[in-house]
Amino acid sequence: MPGTSEGDENLIEVKRLCKSFGPLKAVDDISFSCQPGEVFGLLGENGAGKTTTLRMLATILRPTSGTAIVAGHDLVQSPHMVRRQIGVLSTEPGLYDRLTVREMLRYYGELHDMPLPEISRRSEELIEMLDMKAYADRRTGKLSRGMKQKAAIARALLHDPPVLLLDEPTTGLDVVSARTVVNFIQQLRASGKCIVFSSHIMGEVEKVCDRVGIVHRGRLVACGTLDEVTETGQGELEDIFVRLVGAQE
C-alpha cells in the first residue's frame, strides 16, 4: 500500500477511506499516514476529493467505508475522542461576526472543556504569536480577510492539538497573508505537529510538505516524499501533476 510506513509512530493512519454521495464516489479507497513533525500534502484540483477527505478526518463527515486512526483513536468508533486531538482550518475562516477575537477563542476553548485560566493563557500566547494584539478585542466581522484567517488559526491551535487538518488555508488570501500562514505551518512542523495540508498551489506544497499525495477523482494517484514523486516522473512537481492527472482523463 503506498504511503503507509513506520506504523507505531504515525499520528494519522488513513485506511482505505471511501465516501460516496449517492452515485458519486467523492473519495475512493484513499490510504496514507502522517507522523509528528511531518506535513503531508494533499494535492489536487478543485473537486478532487481533498476537502471530503479532510472533513472525514475532522469527524464532520462519516466515511462510507474504511477508517483512520488519529492519535490512537478510531475515527468511526470514537469520533468524540478524535475531536480532542485535532485542530481544523479551512479556506473559510468561519467566525462569528458579532464576537471579538478573544470572545471567539474563549467559546472554542470552553467547547474543548479547557479550564478558563488555561484558555486565557493560551489565547494571549497565540494573540502574541500571531501578532493580533491590535485587534483582539474587535468584532471579527470588522476584520480583514488576512486578520480573520489568523484568528481562525488561533482557534485551531487553542487546545494545542497534536494533529492539524488544514484545508486550502491560503486560498483567497493576499500574498503577504498567505506567506504568513505558510511560515506558520513550517513553525508548527518544527514544534512536532502532525499536519495534513491540502492545496492546489504547487509552490506552497513544495515549500512545506515532506510527503505528498496527488488526488484525482477521489483516488490517490501518487504518494510519497517530494523526491519520490518527482523522481518517478522526472521533472518538476507541476509537470508530474499535469501528467498524472492528464493520464486519467
Add this chain to the structure above:
Amino acid sequence: MNWRHIKLVFRKEMLDTLRDKRTLLGLVILPVLLMPILILGMPALMQSRMDKAGEELTVLAVVGAERGPELVSWLEATGSFTIKDSEQAEQDLADGHVDAVLIIPENWHTALQLEETTVLQVQYDAAREKSGLAAGKLQSALDLFATSIIKERLAARGFDTNFLTPFHRQLENIAPEEKMGSTILSFMLPMIIGIWAALGGMYTAIDVAAGEKERGTLEPLLATPPKRSSLVMGKYLAVVVTSMFSATLSLASLILSMAVAPQALASMGASSDIVFVLPPATLAAFLLASLLLAGLFSAISIVLSVFARSFKEAQVYLSPLSFLLVIPAFLTQFITPAEAPFVLHLLPIANNLLMMKGALLGGLTTPVLLVSVGSSLLYIAIGIVLTIQLFSKEQVLFRT
C-alpha cells in the same frame, strides 16, 4: 447531552443575538412600541372616526322638495342634515357631492291627505362609507317622521298615543366589571401576545442554524467535542428565551398601557365602567401557556432553519409560520375553554391559545390544564428530537 455544554452554547447564542441590531428591533423596540399603539391608538382612532361620522352633517339632495316642504323642513330641524340644491341629484351622488338623495313622489301630498301608502325613494352609494351611514340616518329620520304622522292621525280620531307603545325595553348587564374586562382581554391577548411568543425568536432561530451554515462556522463547531444534542439544546433554549423575552416585554408594555389609559380599552367594550385586572395567578397561567407556545414554535423554527441552506432560504421557510398561529387563533376565537370540544385541548397551538383564554377567563380546570401542558410538552419533545436528528444528518448539514 451535557448540561455544561448546553449552557455554554446557550450563553454564546444569547450574546450573539443581543448584539444583532435586527433582533433588537424585532425583540425590544417593536413589541414595546406596538402594544401601546395597538391598545391605545386603535380604539381611539375608531372612536374618533365614529364620532366624526356622527357629528358631521349629512349632505342631502331632495328631488321634488316643493312637493313636501313640511318633510324637508322637518329633516332640517333634526339638525343632522343639510339640504343641498341639486340639478342632477343622481350624478352628484355618484360624484360624492351629496351623501344621499331623497325623492319625494308626485302624489306625496294627495296620498297623505287620502291616507294612502306612497313611496319615498332614498338613493345612496353603498361603496362610500359616509353615504352608507347617511342612508341609515335618513331611514331612521323618516321612520320618526312616519310615527309623527301616525300620532297626528290617531289624535285626530281621538285615540291616546300610548296605544302605539305597549312597553319600553330595559336592558341590564349583570356581568361584574372585572369579568367584562377579562372577556375583552381573552379576545385580544392570546393573539397579540401569542404572536410574540411564537415568532419573537425567529431571527435567533435563523441565525443559530442556517446562519452557522452561511457563515461557515458550522464546520469548526462540529469538529469540537460536544455532542450534537448539546449543541442543539443550547441553541433551542436561546430561541425559547428570546421568544419569551419578547412576549413578556409586550405583555408588560400592554399592562402599562392599560394602567396609563384604562378608558381606551374600555371603549371597545362600549362601557366605560369596565375594569381590567390581571391577578398573579392569571398572569402565571398565561405566561406558562405562552412559554409552551414559544417552546413549540422555537422547535419548528429551528427544524426549518437547520434544513435551510442559507439565511435567505430560512426566512422563506419561516415567514409562513404566522399562519400556523392565525388559523388556530381564529378557530378558538369564539370558543370559551369550558365549552371547547376536548380534542381542541390536544391540538398543538390551539391548546396553548385555549389555555391562555382559560387563564384570563378563569375556566381552567385541572384536567384541562394537565392535558394541555402534557400534549404541548409531547409536541415540543418531538420537535427537539427531530432537530437533533436533522442536525446529525450530513445530507442536511451539507445540502448543496
